[in-house]
Amino acid sequence: MSLALSTPAPTAPPEATDGVWLADIETDEAYAPFDEIRYLSDRGNLLEVRYAELPTFADFHGSGVWRYAAALPFAEGVSLPEGATPLHAAPRLEASVGVRSLRIKHEGMNPTGSFKDRGMTVGVRVAQRLGVERLAVASTGNTSAALAAYGARAGMETLVLLPAGKVAAGKVAQAALHGARILEVDGNFDDCLDLVKLLGEEGIVYLLNSVNPFRLEGQKTIGLEILEQAQAQYGRYPDRIVLPVGNAGNTSALYKAFRELVQSGALAVEEVPRLTGVQAAGAAPLAEAVANGWSTIQRWDHVETRATAIRIGNPVNAPKAIPGIRETGGTATRVTDAEITSAQRALAEEGIGVEPASAASVAGLRKLVEAGEVGTDEDVVCLTTGHLLKDPDAAFAASADPEPVPNDLSAIVDHLGV
Ligand code: F0G
Numbered sequence: 001m002s003l004a005l006s007t008p009a010p011t012a013p014p015e016a017t018d019g020v021w022l023a024d025i026e027t028d029e030a031y032a033p034f035d036e037i038r039y040l041s042d043r044g045n046l047l048e049v050r051y052a053e054l055p056t057f058a059d060f061h062g063s064g065v066w067r068y069a070a071a072l073p074f075a076e077g078v079s080l081p082e083g084a085t086p087l088h089a090a091p092r093l094e095a096s097v098g099v100r101s102l103r104i105k106h107e108g109m110n111p112t113g114s115f116k117d118r119g120m121t122v123g124v125r126v127a128q129r130l131g132v133e134r135l136a137v138a139s140t141g142n143t144s145a146a147l148a149a150y151g152a153r154a155g156m157e158t159l160v161l162l163p164a165g166k167v168a169a170g171k172v173a174q175a176a177l178h179g180a181r182i183l184e185v186d187g188n189f190d191d192c193l194d195l196v197k198l199l200g201e202e203g204i205v206y207l208l209n210s211v212n213p214f215r216l217e218g219q220k221t222i223g224l225e226i227l228e229q230a231q232a233q234y235g236r237y238p239d240r241i242v243l244p245v246g247n248a249g250n251t252s253a254l255y256k257a258f259r260e261l262v263q264s265g266a267l268a269v270e271e272v273p274r275l276t277g278v279q280a281a282g283a284a285p286l287a288e289a290v291a292n293g294w295s296t297i298q299r300w301d302h303v304e305t306r307a308t309a310i311r312i313g314n315p316v317n318a319p320k321a322i323p324g325i326r327e328t329g330g331t332a333t334r335v336t337d338a339e340i341t342s343a344q345r346a347l348a349e350e351g352i353g354v355e356p357a358s359a360a361s362v363a364g365l366r367k368l369v370e371a372g373e374v375g376t377d378e379d380v381v382c383l384t385t386g387h388l389l390k391d392p393d394a395a396f397a398a399s400a401d402p403e404p405v406p407n408d409l410s411a412i413v414d415h416l417g418v
Contacts, residue, residue, distance in 0.1 A: 005259045005269060005327050012052040019052035020073045022213060025320060033073065034129050039200060039211055046319055047213045048256065049073055054264035057228070065118050068221045071260060073214065077125035078154045082117035083221055085109040087229040087381070090350040097366050101234060101379045104352055104362075105226055105241075108387030112174060115222060115250065115385050116146035119208075119215035124150045126214040127206050133157055136205035138192035140246065140309045141171030142386055147208055148178035159205055161185050161192040166308050168355065168391035188303060190314040210249030211316045219250055220257035226381050227267070236379060238273045242368075243383040244360040245277035245286050245332065246310035248321035250383065255324025273381070274330035276374070277321070278364030280305035280357075281334045286315050290325055290332035297322075306337040306394060309357035309386060331373060335363040341398045353388030353395075361385075 008023065013030035015021050022031040024041035025048050031038060033049070041047055051071075059070035064083035069075045087103045094102035107115035127135055135151045136159040137143045144160035144167075151158035160175050164184040175182055185192050193209060200207035210216055223241070230238050243250050255275060261267035279287045283303035289296065300313035315321070325332055335343075337356075343366065344359035361382040368374040388395055405415050 005262055005272065006323065008050065016052060021050050022047045023050045034126075037130060037132070037203075037206065039197070039207060046211070046317070048320070049213050049217050051260075054260045056261075056264050056266035060224070060228070065121050065218055065221045068224050071220060071224065071257070072122060072217050074122070074125050074129075077121040078128070078150055079121050080111040080117065080149065080153060082110050082121050083225065085225070087226065087233060088350070088352055089233075090347070090352065093346055093350055093362065096346070097362070098369050098376050099365070099374065099380045100377050102365075103230065103233070103238070103381045104347065104350075105222065105381050105383050106352055106354070107222065107383060107385050108354055108358065108390075112142075112145045112149045113170070113387035113390055114142035114146065115219060115383075116142045117150070118221055119210065119218040119249070120146040120150040122218035123208045123212060123215045124154050124156070127156065127208070128154060130206065132206035134159060134205050135208050136160065136196050136199060137207070137209050138162075138189060138196040139167070140189050140311055141167040142309060142390065143209065144180060144182070145171045145174035145178070148175040148180035151180070152178045157181075159183065161196050163188045163192055163311075166311060168308055168393065170390040170392060189312050190299070193314075193316065209316070210247050216249055216253040216256065216317075219253035220260075222250065222383065223254035223257035226273075227261075230379070230381065234379070237271050238381045239378040240274040240276055240330070240374065240380045241383065242276045242278060242361045242365045242380060244307075244310055244357050244385055245279050245321070246312040246315065246357070248277070248286055248315040248317040250385070251275055251277050251324050252317040252320035255320070255328065258328070272328050275325050275328045276330045276364070276368070277325060277332040278360045279332065279334045280307045280310055280340065280360060281336050283311050283313060284334040285313055286318055286321065287332040287334040289318065289322060295322060305340075307340050307356040307360055308391070309355060310360065331368070333364045333368055335360055335367060339363040339367065344394075344398055347384065348388070352384065354384040355386040355388060355390040356394050358384035358386050
């Protein structure tokens with residue numbers, strides 16, 4: 001396994017503000033972070049946030065996302081607060097999957113019920129710094145809920161573009177109640193993202209999808225928390241982190257978090273967990289690229305899965321995520337909707353309630369262990385990205401129906417048959 005993480009030299013260019021700048025991920029060309037609104041480099045490549053000073057574990061204080069301020073562009077943000085999610089043991093699931101240890105990092109326990117809050121607390125802070133007024137995202141649902149809540153908290157206008165009929169009920173309800181203006185587009189998520197990017201380029205909105213490099217800074221804290229919690233719970237770092245992949249934002253963010261710790265000397269390269277991405281079989285361009293050894297993805301125009309959160313055919317962060325998977329010695333796989341539902345039930349049996357996309361991580365791990373691609377001697381963390389209540393329809397569909405009974409004790413006792 002090659003474990004040479006590409007680590008750019010932390011020398012602040014003249015464009016930096018307080019030791020922070022944006023860089024083209026291909027050419028390292030630097031841009032001032034807050035002087036103008038920019039989502040891509042002049043060459044059209046993705047940008048990432050760079051820092052003159054990179055943190056070690058001793059720099060982290062407090063709890064939640066802002067514990068990791070030393071790894072972020074600001075000391076504080078618009079907070080509800082977010083992060084500090086549990087790392088659950090799941091002993092029966094661990095035994096049935098058959099790895100040395102399995103922990104579940106349940107991001108559904110964030111304020112709006114998904115990991116998106118970690119990105120929004122930083123992204124909305126950046127929007128305040130830039131002085132913009134109208135925030136927007138394209139979304140399969142969770143990003144819209146997080147944007148609506150954090151935008152409301154900051155007193156800003158929010159606009160969300162959703163693929164009509166393909167967003168779970170709980171997420172639309174959140175976006176609506178928090179006051180977002182909701183546009184239902186006759187197209188899929190990728191079409192929505194193309195449109196909202198154009199609105200951003202026109203200067204009509206400030207774009208807070210994960211193509212915005214600041215969002216991913218907040219999401220790095222998932223990786224930082226996992227390392228600290230694993231160390232506290234079982235005295236080691238996990239060998240592998242398995243995560244559901246849609247737009248590949250988390251894969252990119254966790255890779256960046258670990259790369260920065262390696263660069264600061266806080267983490268040895270051999271200690272970096274192998275990043276392992278899981279997609280739904282009906283929306284698997286990244287798994288396809290990794291399986292074929294491609295360095296870029298080919299867009300899927302037709303995508304379908306019950307895990308609507310990851311119903312994505314053109315993951316924008318693939319140029320950041322594919323090196324992350326390769327350089328950490330990880331892999332990617334795809335799972336069927338039936339495998340996702342079965343993993344959702346298995347998590348529920350451990351008391352952990354997740355939405356379908358989240359269960360893809362556990363379904364993928366099971367598959368990779370069965371195929372011998374993940375060792376039975378590994379310590380694994382699976383990320384569960386969103387709460388069960390996000391998608392009540394999927395939860396009902398995966399469960400037994402309620403049983404109607406008369407309003408009568410003896411009839412109920414008879415009915416129970418116990
Ligand atoms: N899991 C859930 C529950 C999600 O909502 C998403 C993405 C992902 C996984 C995929 O994460 O993009 O970092 O690979 N949801 C976005 C949204 C697209 O609009 O809510 P990723």
